[in-house]
Amino acid sequence: MIRGQRISSPEHPAGSSRDAGPPDDRGSTPAGQATGHEIMGDGGSALTTARARLRRSLPLILGAIVLALILLINLLAGQEEDTRPLSPDNAAPAGARAVAEVLASEGVDVVRADSYDEAVAALEEGPATLFLNDAQQYLSAGQVGDLAALADRAVLAAPAGRQLTALDDDFAQVGAVPFDLSGDVPALSADCPDPDATAAGTLTATGTAYTGAVECFPVAVGDATGGLYTTSDDGSMAVLGAPSILSNEAVTEDGNAALALRALGSSPTLVWYEPTGADVVSTGEGIDPRTLLPPWVDPLLVWLLVCAVLAVLWRGRRVGPLASEPLPVVVRAAETAEGRARLYQDSRAVGHAAATLRAATLARLARRLRVDRSASAAEVIDAASRHSGRPRTELEQRLRYIPTTNHQLVLWAQDILDLEKEITPS
Amino acid sequence: MVITGRLVLLALLGVVPVIVYPGATSILLWALLLAVAVGLDLALAASPRRVGIRRTLPDSVRLGEQCTSVVVLRNDTSRTLRATVREAWQPSAGAVDPEQSVAVPSGEARRLTLLLRPTRRGILRVETVTVRSAGPLGMAARQVTVPAPGVLRVLPPFDSKRHLPSKLRRLRELDGRAAVQIRGAGTEFDSLRDYVRGDDVRSIDWRATARRRDTVVRTWRPERDRSVVVVLDTSRTSAARVLDEPRLDTGIEAALLLSVLAERGGDKVHFLAYDRRLRARVDSTAKGNLLASLVTAMAPLDAELIEADWSRLPAQVRAVSPHRSLVVLLTSLDAGAVEEGLLPALPGLTERHVVVVASVRDPRLGEMSADRSTAAATFRAAAAERSLLDRGAVAQQIRLLGAEVVDATPADLPPLLADTYIRLKATGRL
Structure with a gap:
């Protein structure tokens, strides 16, 4: 898709400087816009690029050469040591x-x-x-x-x-x-x-x-x-x-x-x-299945391999280097609370959790019932009793209950939350 | 050097001769054909090194809005340039179509327009422009990556702007009010006017009434030309995310609303971004539009992963405003950080200034404390309650030291902070 817009008057005639162009102040830039200098080329040439690439890939090329040499030496000096038992060239204890x-x-x-x-x-x-x-x-x-x-x-x-x-x-x-088990x-x-x-x-x-x-x-x-x-x-x-x-x-x-x-x-x-x-004598004439294939299969496979390599080169080349993004640190604010919750749970701090929940409920009740912040729990319960018309002992019993297991904690936590809503319907 | 899909297609066409004339000859001949095509294309392609690139960028763009990066390509060769051009913007710049194709005849220039929709506040950069110049056959291309750095400043969105009209109206309503309706001392005398029913008799100016035949009351207007110092904490605690927005960004929103409001209210506004040293400073007394200079100064701010040094804050505040002023600290109320850092430094501020500590509260804590369905949820609720109690305790300590505390969720913080400012102004405490 051609997306460029035509610009009426080219400012530079063809064939001017090859290097970065001079800053051009003739064109009026709109307010709040910054027009940079004209930049031309990366300061190199095809030769320097090729040289730089060669230099960059030199370790790879050297590695490939070393690998090829090792393979070659192994293939040429293929006479591996004879390890067959009773072989006349085998000097090992089992050889002959x-x-x-x-x-x-x-x-x-x-x-x-x-x-x-x-x-x-x-x-x-x-x-x-x-x-x-x-x-x-x-x-x-x-x-x-x-x-x-x-x-x-x-x-x-x-x-x-x-x-x-x-x-x-x-x-x-x-x-x-x-075989004599005694070994003799x-x-x-x-x-x-x-x-x-x-x-x-x-x-x-x-x-x-x-x-x-x-x-x-x-x-x-x-x-x-x-x-x-x-x-x-x-x-x-x-x-x-x-x-x-x-x-x-x-x-x-x-x-x-x-x-x-x-x-x-x-x-x-x-x-x-x-x-x-x-040396095993084969019985009957076997047919090599490859002889049944038409003669063009092998060349075709070779050519398709070439095409695959070309396709890899085509798709594998990016338009320019990757752009990097400085990523921000992501810390969720509630993370510390979550961590503390897991600590409570791992250490089975039922009593501690219950005390915290109770304190939070009392603090909220105190605020809603306009009781002074410095008031004791008993004063808050008194106020709640007066406000809701419930017997003080019931409130005291429900709030002062001390759960010992996770199950009791869950039930009690829900209970005091309900209690809180009943006393101070928002 | 780059090969194109067209070359791969041509190579696949080679399947026909390879099948018809199987053998090495057809393979070699077709490979030769490909090599000739590539060589011809490379030789006839316009050199991408002789393409002039000039980029025009807006100075800044507000987050959430879009802008364009305009690149002008000038073909300095004697051949037509068939180019694919890519600007390597960092991903958060939100380039919609970073790769564009263009044909530039010899000696002419073409303009490419790239739409940017930034997704992050800050300084966004583009380092390179890559020009891939294809030959006339379109089988091979020459590619050069040109270092063409560019910078786009993405400003904070100032979403809290929508609260501004209502707060401004409230601020204007303070003008001309009878003193009795706004309890407290320190408001400035504005003018005298005739008594109307409903005015407090205590605001009747008897002396003026004696000079005239009608009853006259005094009216007051809020003080003007007080200074408001907004301090934005950029230390590690401001990196924490609340509702997927860093505290810092919420603080920026609140600071913007407060600063603009205070400036319209006739006060001098000083903005400081501070952790261990001053990161940014903007004064309303300086030349130019306050909002513009504020957002420009705020754009590159980022949370530093260091602890704030509050002990040097009083000196910083004194440096910008030697007189009594309203100091607004946009920070967090995390128990540990505040107890060790902010609390010891607060008395130094409160003895000279009116101090408001504003903090973002995580609504997630409230959700956690209300969910008591399972054992794990109940422990989470307990932990959340613990955090809330700690916050409450810290806020109480701050209040005891004589400072105001505004603790609100991200959406509520800017308007609540603005309300606090209006209340302080109305009661003449500035």
Whole structure:
């Protein structure tokens, strides 16, 4: 809406001074009106404004840069520490870096496979031992069978019962070794013809028992028995029911190290494979719902985002700075009385409140009945009795009553108010 | 730089090419189109830094009335200025349409009229004027905030003015009254006139009657040229609100009515606003209209959050009026503040002057003391009665010290104070 009124004669020709104009006294100002000097511009230029804004937003920009740098560094140096148990790179007590390092220094090429395909490729390259540590049981029985068939020697760390079904050799899970509440783990002797187990001698470990061709370190699980280290007849397949013996923490105990090194170090290459969720074989072809959308949806969303940002910039910019208002202090005059009332109530000052009400009533009666201000309560009651024709004792009784509870106070306060109105109807 | 809704609309139109030719190219091309439009607009917009701004403001406006702030925009560029102009008045100035659009051709000037309806008494300020100059396409604009300070003095409303005619009539009726009808000494002899039935025989001037054949009575007129000193308390107690109006504002109303009345009654009026030091002083003996100078002096008054120092008040009063005068103190009767501050200082005033202490009573206390429906209400009633009793006691102490007390609700205080003045004048106590 154009609201300006046209002014007949412009006082300044175009292109005069850029700075604040001189005071102009030519125009006659109406009485009681103050016309200020003409002011032009804020004394700056677009460049200075831009510079001032830049200076003002410098901390923000610096902060954003620092944040971006931190993010970038985090993304680039994304190799976070390996904390998975029994991982060959994990130096924590639960890791298995000690075994891997010892094997490597003994000339065994420890290849760490991160995916099923990598494991297959590594195994195909030559004579290798597979160490499969699938604690989350991602792999299917077929995958385990295929891997075991590819490897010259396979050591499975506590596999699930279903993962053993596709193996050439006959292994089965018996169950977890019952947990001894006393906390003592009995030492187990090899008790089998397997040379690795015999070399290890005894184990002090707990885990899962398996049955197979050769059962070493036999334990009883319920009625059945099984071994913590079970191998096939030819020793090319081993199931380690107690993978914890490989951990950095426990590898030095008893025969743990002997068993671990002998079981894993028989081939020039050791493929250390810890499957991840990515290795799970999916059943059936899934359809990505995004492929069903028309191709313009993504660009449209991007463009709408741009439009939203523009709309924010449009609505977010004020016409000039906010004007401030010096606000007055707001104190209600009756506030002190309200506060005093709450004090009375909180401290249950029934007697005090009653005395105040009585005094106020007597003071009003005295004023209405023209009794002197210095008169005593008895004189006021006398006057009230004379004025209203009521017996003095009744008035005295009603006015001098002393309430003790809130309930009595309320009733009595209403009563003396009524009494007051009856005696001096206004 | 500012973008407008038109640019956002153009950006939304870009949805069509993005759908028809999906891909980065259409997005980039449309973004380029937007950038070109913005750049063109910014380049072709008249520079808001070369717009002359001149504001015309009334000196003062009475609270409750409206006024206009006129801004003249002069376009000093060679392009047409399409501007949105905003005057950043503080909110209580009640600017009706602070943002206005105007087109100013090159080299010309336009007048913008901004309606102000102030909602608070005092000095209202405007610090800046913002000029947003849009380009010919209306897609982008350049914005500059120009420091252009302005001040508007909002005067007290003087609502109690409506009591003035009746009080003035009563004041005039004092003239020419027989002395007997207004008991008391000290009235001035005015003239002699013939006796009419009803006049008190005691006012018959026997000497004059002896010179003439008719009976003659003396008439009197109230004293003139007495001085009235109105002291307005601006200390912390005057900040308290009674019926959503600070005590100070009620005091201002009462002071205005009394001052105007006293001036018309032929007395000299001195107004002081005082807490620990003098905040404002107006004398009727000075040049110019008393009412105008009073409201101008009262406009910027605000309650200071400090305790009043009454001990120095007698000296202040003596400074403005060395003779016996009527001193009206517009303050509050809060027990603590008065007992410690005003009471010790009162004897110093009452021994020389006639003193009236006027105070605003909160009608809320009366309502509270009458409501005894619940336990909480009864305790409130007791507290209110306590306050009223304390007030009564303080008022009694003040009366004992020889001063008059006017304690009334905000609406009643100005007329009651005026009545007190008329009564004092009629009885010749000034």
